[in-house]
Amino acid sequence: MRREKLRSWKAYCNLTTSSNPWNKVYKLAAGKSRTNTQLTTLRKPDGSQTQDLTETLQLMLEHFTPEDKEEEDNDYHKLARSRAREPVDTAYDKGFTVEETRRVITSMDNKKAPGIDGITGEVFKSVFEILPEYITALYNSCLDSGIFPKRWKTAKMIPIVKPGKESSDKPSKFRPISLLNIGGKVLEKLLINRINYHIYAHPVMSGNQYGFMPQKSTIDTAMAVKEFVESALVAGDIVVLISLDVAGAFNAAFWPSILNGLKDYSCPRNLHNLSKIILVTDQLLSRPTI
Numbered sequence: 001m002r003r004e005k006l007r008s009w010k011a012y013c014n015l016t017t018s019s020n021p022w023n024k025v026y027k028l029a030a031g032k033s034r035t036n037t038q039l040t041t042l043r044k045p046d047g048s049q050t051q052d053l054t055e056t057l058q059l060m061l062e063h064f065t066p067e068d069k070e071e072e073d074n075d076y077h078k079l080a081r082s083r084a085r086e087p088v089d090t091a092y093d094k095g096f097t098v099e100e101t102r103r104v105i106t107s108m109d110n111k112k113a114p115g116i117d118g119i120t121g122e123v124f125k126s127v128f129e130i131l132p133e134y135i136t137a138l139y140n141s142c143l144d145s146g147i148f149p150k151r152w153k154t155a156k157m158i159p160i161v162k163p164g165k166e167s168s169d170k171p172s173k174f175r176p177i178s179l180l181n182i183g184g185k186v187l188e189k190l191l192i193n194r195i196n197y198h199i200y201a202h203p204v205m206s207g208n209q210y211g212f213m214p215q216k217s218t219i220d221t222a223m224a225v226k227e228f229v230e231s232a233l234v235a236g237d238i239v240v241l242i243s244l245d246v247a248g249a250f251n252a253a254f255w256p257s258i259l260n261g262l263k264d265y266s267c268p269r270n271l272h273n274l275s276k277i278i279l280v281t282d283q284l285l286s287r288p289t290i
Helices: 002-013 024-029 053-064 075-084 098-106 121-130 132-145 182-200 218-234 255-264 269-280
Strands: 156-161 174-179
Touching (some): 053 156, 121 132, 121 182, 182 269
Antiparallel strands (some): 156 174
């Protein structure tokens, strides 16, 4: 048995070649090897357990993509939802340029896993270099008509167990990784860049906003807190820090308030309309492939 173990280990180590040193042996030694996610029975909100794989997947989808139920709105939500449905009368923004589209496409990571269509970043970049005007016209058509193709909204969801949560029976033990088609990711980034340009061109953002801000990071946040605490201690004051972690902040964001925020900042009409299509229309994910 010892001889066979040694022989098997030598054979495994010989998988590494001079042309590819980053294979399974390297990942094992570096602690970067992955284990496949195993779906287990989960606990439902009523305390009962899921009975089969279909029920487990349905519970996960309901947790990751909560339904927007208007019947549960309070007065604030009703007012915000009513206002969000009102049309905007701001001016239209200009269309995307070929160079603008090229910058976004070339910034895409070739190593990212593709969506359901199987088109990788490398392939999409090659297609764009052959048909740059056609691809740009395609995105301008989406911007002008306020249409975000449904197939670009369909994702392949892969659940990854969070570290230390392996023994939990709650759906929150999983971190959902959604693989989207690169065509939709490019359109989203084009739209976000335009909205960011519009917002940053006007003094509407607080200087204390660090998340999702260009040229700012968590280091800047930590340094700001450090300077505040140090100055307070020097002055002999008492400092109290409160840290809040909002559960499900992104998958439960209230879309009418987001649209109303864009409206308050006089967001160009075509950018607002395309954002509305992305946020409001049915975005339920297709049945996940595990």
